[in-house]
Amino acid sequence: MEFATNKLDIQKAEVFQVNKLNLYYGKDQALKNIDLSINENEITAIIGPSGCGKSTFIKTLNRMVELVESVHTEGEVYYRGKNILDKKYDLVELRTDVGMVFQKPNPFPKSIFENVVYGPRIHGINDKKLLMEVAENSLRGAALWDEVKDRLNENAYGLSGGQQQRLCIARCLAIQPDVILMDEPTSALDPISTLKIEELAQELKEKYTIIIVTHNMQQAARISDKTAFFLNGEVIEYDSTTTIFSNPSDKRTEDYISGRFG
Numbered sequence: 402m403e404f405a406t407n408k409l410d411i412q413k414a415e416v417f418q419v420n421k422l423n424l425y426y427g428k429d430q431a432l433k434n435i436d437l438s439i440n441e442n443e444i445t446a447i448i449g450p451s452g453c454g455k456s457t458f459i460k461t462l463n464r465m466v467e468l469v470e471s472v473h474t475e476g477e478v479y480y481r482g483k484n485i486l487d488k489k490y491d492l493v494e495l496r497t498d499v500g501m502v503f504q505k506p507n508p509f510p511k512s513i514f515e516n517v518v519y520g521p522r523i524h525g526i527n528d529k530k531l532l533m534e535v536a537e538n539s540l541r542g543a544a545l546w547d548e549v550k551d552r553l554n555e556n557a558y559g560l561s562g563g564q565q566q567r568l569c570i571a572r573c574l575a576i577q578p579d580v581i582l583m584d585e586p587t588s589a590l591d592p593i594s595t596l597k598i599e600e601l602a603q604e605l606k607e608k609y610t611i612i613i614v615t616h617n618m619q620q621a622a623r624i625s626d627k628t629a630f631f632l633n634g635e636v637i638e639y640d641s642t643t644t645i646f647s648n649p650s651d652k653r654t655e656d657y658i659s660g661r662f663g
């Protein structure tokens with residue numbers, strides 16, 4: 402019995418396991434032989450120069466990458482033990498479990514409240530009291546509640562860029578994800594809003610698993626537990642963030658983090 406519990410704990414710790422992943426846009430290979438595992442309740446940063454495959458990689462983790470018709474993949478991506486690249490995998494379920502926040506805040510042209518409850522409404526929840534509860538919890542989770550609680554019916558476009566990004570995080574939390582993918586979530590934000598999102602990410606990792614693409618080295622160093630350095634579609638080095646930034650084993654990682662290229 403003890404053994405079974407331990408085994409469960411070990412399995413629980415690994416959210417994604419990527420095996421020999423190759424991805425092509427038509428004939429062009431964008432990801433090459435990626436092997437990577439991502440742990441629960443950690444922030445994993447994906448860094449690397451422009452065009453090295455960072456966005457492509459994280460969009461593979463909820464199969465959003467397949468919105469591009471020419472894409473085809475080889476290999477396996479196990480999410481909690483099941484291969485999500487299996488054509489029979491339920492994509493609605495996957496995208497509920499693995500939410501995403503984009504580079505540019507993209508609220509809908511609706512009220513703050515309707516933005517947050519959009520997902521639950523699509524899932525058939527219409528009870529006003531329940532939706533209000535979801536909205537409050539999600540906005541609190543995204544550290545936005547105090548700023549918007551008196552203007553929930555106002556249009557989301559009236560919020561600042563940083564608030565809009567936290568609203569998008571609240572919208573993502575409202576569907577109760579397990580993993581949150583963040584694709585350069587602060588690159589369009591000012592330093593103070595950036596700091597708020599970074600603090601928020603650190604709070605959120607207590608409950609969720611976060612994978613963040615960033616061009617900002619300090620950001621990766623400040624907030625992530627693990628860092629993967631991508632170059633030309635390959636993972637050059639993947640280790641604890643402390644090791645990557647203080648004692649990388651590959652010269653190319655060192656050159657990149659010290660600003661010698663990229």
Ligand SMILES: Nc1ncnc2c1ncn2[C@@H]1O[C@H](COP(=O)(O)OP(=O)(O)OP(=O)(O)O)[C@@H](O)[C@H]1O
Pocket residue numbers: 426429431449450451452453454455456457458469
């Ligand atoms: N829709 C697409 N169709 C064809 N090729 C694409 C498409 N999207 C990306 N690519 C190619 O795949 C490679 C990886 O692109 P990707 O956007 O994943 O890189 P990235 O590291 O996220 O770049 P950036 O830091 O500039 O956002 C690039 O060579 C890019 O040109």
